[in-house]
Amino acid sequence: MNELLLGLADDELIVGWRDSEWTGIAPLLEEDVAFSSIAQNEIGHARAVYQLLTDDADALAFDRPLDEYRCAPLVELRLLDWAHTIARRWLYEEADRVRIEALMSDADPQVAGLAAKIDREEAYHRMHAELWHARLRDEPRFREAVAELWPYALGVVTPEQRAELARRVGLDEVDAVERGTHTDELAELWDEMTMVRRSAPAGAQW
Amino acid sequence: MAAAEVPHDEQAFLEYVQAGGQVEATDWIPDEYRAKLVKFIEMHANSELMGVLPEREWILRAPTLQRKLALTAKVQDEVGHAQLIYRVVEDLGKPREQCLADLVSGKSKFHNVFHYPTKTWGDIGVIAWLVDAAAIISQKALLKCSYAPYARIMKKICWEESFHILHGRDVILALVTGTPQQFELVQEALNRWWPPLMQFHGNPIPREEDPMWQWRIKSQGNEEARQQFLEGYVPQIWELGLTVPDPKLRRRDDGVWEYTEPDWAELMHVVTGHGPKTEERLAFRQRFLDQEQWVRDVLAA
Amino acid sequence: MSEEVWEVFRQERRGQPMEHAGSVVAPDADFAETWAREQYGRRGESVALWLVPRDAIRDVEDWADEFDLKYRRVDGYSIKARLKEARERASAGTG
Numbered sequence: 338m339n340e341l342l343l344g345l346a347d348d349e350l351i352v353g354w355r356d357s358e359w360t361g362i363a364p365l366l367e368e369d370v371a372f373s374s375i376a377q378n379e380i381g382h383a384r385a386v387y388q389l390l391t392d393d394a395d396a397l398a399f400d401r402p403l404d405e406y407r408c409a410p411l412v413e414l415r416l417l418d419w420a421h422t423i424a425r426r427w428l429y430e431e432a433d434r435v436r437i438e439a440l441m442s443d444a445d446p447q448v449a450g451l452a453a454k455i456d457r458e459e460a461y462h463r464m465h466a467e468l469w470h471a472r473l474r475d476e477p478r479f480r481e482a483v484a485e486l487w488p489y490a491l492g493v494v495t496p497e498q499r500a501e502l503a504r505r506v507g508l509d510e511v512d513a514v515e516r517g518t519h520t521d522e523l524a525e526l527w528d529e530m531t532m533v534r535r536s537a538p539a540g541a542q543w
Numbered sequence: 544m545a546a547a548e549v550p551h552d553e554q555a556f557l558e559y560v561q562a563g564g565q566v567e568a569t570d571w572i573p574d575e576y577r578a579k580l581v582k583f584i585e586m587h588a589n590s591e592l593m594g595v596l597p598e599r600e601w602i603l604r605a606p607t608l609q610r611k612l613a614l615t616a617k618v619q620d621e622v623g624h625a626q627l628i629y630r631v632v633e634d635l636g637k638p639r640e641q642c643l644a645d646l647v648s649g650k651s652k653f654h655n656v657f658h659y660p661t662k663t664w665g666d667i668g669v670i671a672w673l674v675d676a677a678a679i680i681s682q683k684a685l686l687k688c689s690y691a692p693y694a695r696i697m698k699k700i701c702w703e704e705s706f707h708i709l710h711g712r713d714v715i716l717a718l719v720t721g722t723p724q725q726f727e728l729v730q731e732a733l734n735r736w737w738p739p740l741m742q743f744h745g746n747p748i749p750r751e752e753d754p755m756w757q758w759r760i761k762s763q764g765n766e767e768a769r770q771q772f773l774e775g776y777v778p779q780i781w782e783l784g785l786t787v788p789d790p791k792l793r794r795r796d797d798g799v800w801e802y803t804e805p806d807w808a809e810l811m812h813v814v815t816g817h818g819p820k821t822e823e824r825l826a827f828r829q830r831f832l833d834q835e836q837w838v839r840d841v842l843a844a
Numbered sequence: 845m846s847e848e849v850w851e852v853f854r855q856e857r858r859g860q861p862m863e864h865a866g867s868v869v870a871p872d873a874d875f876a877e878t879w880a881r882e883q884y885g886r887r888g889e890s891v892a893l894w895l896v897p898r899d900a901i902r903d904v905e906d907w908a909d910e911f912d913l914k915y916r917r918v919d920g921y922s923i924k925a926r927l928k929e930a931r932e933r934a935s936a937g938t939g
Contacts, residue, residue, distance in 0.1 A: 357599070357602050357603060358603070360602060360615070360619070361592065361596055362828065365842075366592075366622060366626040366629065369626075370622050370626060373615060373618070373619035373622065377612055380612055381612065384612075394608055395608055399607075419838050472841060472842065530603060533604045533606040533664045534606035534607075537724065541725065542717050542721050543606040543664075543714075543717055543718075
């Protein structure tokens with residue numbers, strides 16, 4: 338259970354970090370504002386899940402060595418073009434929904450309750466992703482991006498959940514890019530993410 | 544505002560706004576007023592948008608989840624402000640695409656402070672605490688702008704800025720009560736940001752000679768704004784044990800702050816596109832504008 | 845991009861009137877909603893929004909004001925002097 342929850346939290350932290358990279362440079366100003374709310378929600382979800390697992394969410398979020406992060410490769414990829422970004426948003430929300438639904442019937446009421454809260458907030462993420470998906474689905478570059486990221490998306494959910502994800506997304510199941518190894522991109526991200534924090538001794542206040 | 548009440552004569556219009564009158568987007572306005580208004584408001588929108596770039600790097604580097612969230616929300620507000628303000632410019636007849644094209648080509652300007660680099664987390668504290676404070680003073684003076692659509696969005700902008708200053712102060716207080724190195728981060732950042740801060744409100748042109756004041760676009764002169772900033776914030780800086788890098792800075796008995804005359808030539812040089820980070824930031828913006836044009840084209844189809 | 849301006853009205857608290865808040869540019873109602881939600885509600889400052897395409901709004905700005913219509917307005921009535929006289933008469937009568 339801890340591994341599942343830690344994976345969820347790490348996914349949200351890292352995808353929130355990636356989504357924040359669009360701050361100020363999204364294709365439209367109105368979209369820039371909306372996208373930033375999604376990033377904030379993701380960081381907020383990460384924080385809430387870390388707080389279930391520990392008293393010091395910041396330490397858990399930032400002070401682990403690279404190989405102790407449990408995020409899926411999908412969220413680690415640096416995708417600074419809109420077609421790939423929306424492809425990831427759309428696929429990630431579908432995958433996340435499958436796993437959150439499972440967590441909503443968790444035996445631990447704290448976990449189930451938190452999953453329900455996350456799900457209610459993510460309804461708006463799904464609305465947003467579906468809006469863009471509807472507009473872009475016929476664009477070749479978007480379809481290519483989806484095809485490219487689909488194996489990664491399958492790696493977000495457990496093997497037992499993949500058939501359901503494939504059914505919802507309308508794609509055939511393929512071999513997943515599994516959790517367990519990290520991309521080079523995560524190392525670069527982690528470096529930047531933790532540089533300020535590492536500049537002071539552990540336990541320093543910020 | 545009944546259209547009949549706004550005079551269709553430049554002199555009468557001037558008297559009307561100087562008596563406190565406001566105009567709407569659908570009213571007749573003199574050409575000169577329109578030109579000055581668009582330039583002023585566009586520069587404000589550009590500044591909000593360009594201000595995002597120095598801060599966004601530090602969202603990615605924020606040392607706690609709370610700071611990451613707060614900084615993301617603050618910067619989000621700034622993008623939102625750019626949206627609000629560009630809408631006002633658009634309703635005055637200049638399309639957003641043109642505004643953004645003029646921004647990246649260097650044809651239109653943005654405020655000096657956003658041409659400078661951010662080097663440490665200390666910069667983030669100083670920007671949120673002091674740069675935002677300087678901006679809010681100007682923004683409050685715009686609440687009474689003779690152009691009503693702009694005055695109205697200033698209300699929303701000022702409301703949103705209120706948490707920015709608190710966030711900035713909180714960041715600074717955490718640093719100055721932390722390790723000696725963290726204290727130094729703040730002092731070092733303050734030393735670098737002080738000169739641009741002193742230039743921020745513009746040269747001390749008497750307000751009677753400032754067309755922005757004459758047309759009541761601004762309700763306060765440049766020097767008035769700067770004095771307000773010094774009066775409000777120098778005591779706050781000193782009480783934390785920080786020093787201001789200006790040996791001449793002092794408050795006279797009559798309440799007026801004296802200071803070393805800022806380098807006005809440098810200000811002009813920077814805002815005309817020669818700041819340390821101007822070219823890099825505009826090129827960055829241009830890159831994404833070009834890259835994502837297809838998205839706007841798809842939405843327009 | 846398709847230049848459809850959507851005017852945004854917001855209600856701050858239940859019971860308050862809808863007030864004009866600003867506008868967003870969006871290609872359709874769904875995008876306008878997603879974007880207006882954020883621009884006018886992300887800080888919990890609105891309990892409701894109305895989104896209206898600008899073209900759907902009819903702007904009304906002029907009225908005829910040729911004749912003295914004060915008879916039907918509050919400022920057309922100044923009762924102080926007459927009320928004072930009536931009170932004086934009444935107290936003189938009972939005095």
